Amino acid sequence: MIDVVGIGLNGVLGLTETIRKVVEQATILVGSDRHLSYFPEHLAKKIVLNDIQQTLIEVYEQLQNKEKIVILVSGDPLFFGLGRLLLEKFPADILQFHPHLNSVQLAFNRIKIPWQDAHIVSVHGRNLDELNKLLQKGVEKIAILTDSVNNPAAIAQYYLSLDIPTQYNFWVCENLEYETEKVNYFLPQELKKLSKNSFASLNILILLRVEKTYIKLEKLPLFGIADQQFLTFKDRPGLMTKREIRISILGELNLQEKQIIWDIGAGTGSVSIEIARLCPTSLIYAIEKTAMGINLIEQNCKRFQVTNINPIYGTAPDILENLPAPERVFIGGSSSKIDEILTICAKKLAIQGIIVIALATLENLHESMNWFSKNNWEYQLLQLNIARSTLVGELTRFAPLNPVTIITANFPVKHKQTNKKDDDI
Structure with missing residues (x-):
């Protein structure tokens, strides 16, 4: 079996006792430098997840040796995560997923807005076409997974350039569950003026449609x-x-x-x-x-x-x-x-x-x-x-x-x- 464990920015503290035991029993521990740093005393062999394809080849080889493999990922592995790729490379019956809270759940709970009707789009390494469709439709709630190029300021500027009739407020949620967590509200005109370095690399952007106010x-x-x-x-x-x-x-x-x-x-x-x-x-x-x-x-x-x-x-x-x-x-x-x-x-x-x-x-x-x-x-x-x-x-x-x-x-x-x-x- 390969156990795929979701983990948040609060590290081991965010894991249940059952999931901690799953990690403790691993003989091979795979994850990013940040994820592996949460387990400095762990005795398992550690594989840093840099080149994904090469890492998966190594995981396959270790699987043949009957090793107990745990792969650490952020949040929910099947929510814009590594889980989809793992399902393409390995049989589903040898994969066991243990999700953590995902970033969209955390973000909406921080701003205290129900999110069962939210539309979710990732612009991480992608173009903005899907986001454009949602904006043109004027959907009420949009959660956006960003990257360094399509960062919150760039998205605010893009939204304003579309000149669409729907107005939105912007919430930037950074480093959720970590001691440096920040949740801030912006008007898009304010947000577009910020540089891409103004945001933590781990951020999510929430757009909420607002009713139009009085006009002059x-x-x-x-x-x-x-x-x-x-x-x-x-x-x-x-x-x-x-x-x-x-x-x-x-x-x-x-x-x-x-x-x-x-x-x-x-x-x-x-x-x-x-x-x-x-x-x-x-x-x-x-x-x-x-x-x-x-x-x-x-x-x-x-x-x-x-x-x-x-x-x-x-x-x-x-x-x-x-x-x-x-x-x-x-x-x-x-x-x-x-x-x-x-x-x-x-x-x-x-x-x-x-x-x-x-x-x-x-x-x-x-x-x-x-x-x-x-x-x-x-x-x-x-x-x-x-x-x-x-x-x-x-x-x-x-x-x-x-x-x-x-x-x-x-x-x-x-x-x-x-x-x-x-x-x-």
């Missing part, structure tokens, strides 16, 4: 509000019209004062909020089919202190029939009913009105273009391929947003006038 309206730009300022869907924080796309939409709408505007598929209300702030004398109808979306629109209206948005709970096109005729229409979501929605919009739209559609799929783009062509509308396309800079270690690369095509269509005035003349006759 006087600090906001006239338009192009940062995505992070909006309240969003907690399980899908990225499901909103991004700032760069929003700015283009505002320009394409050619907004004027005292207009009636429809925002169909309003989502969180980000486009409606921007319009309401730019045109306080206009009235915006924010149409959204989900109750959660309506709730977010209402909350964002209070957050940004706008009073000229009317949230409408319902599904287009049915809900549109009884709304006042608009001068501008923005369609951000169509639920695969773009033909029916455009037909109602054309019927209700004021003369010289404008329809702007933001499309993410080729199928909806094709269907929209067909509708405008068939109904003799003039339109133009604007395709936006936007990438934001993001950090990769100490380097910078571009991370693309999903491409969006914007259709801007103008009411066919001549066609409308011709129909009116025919009706008069």
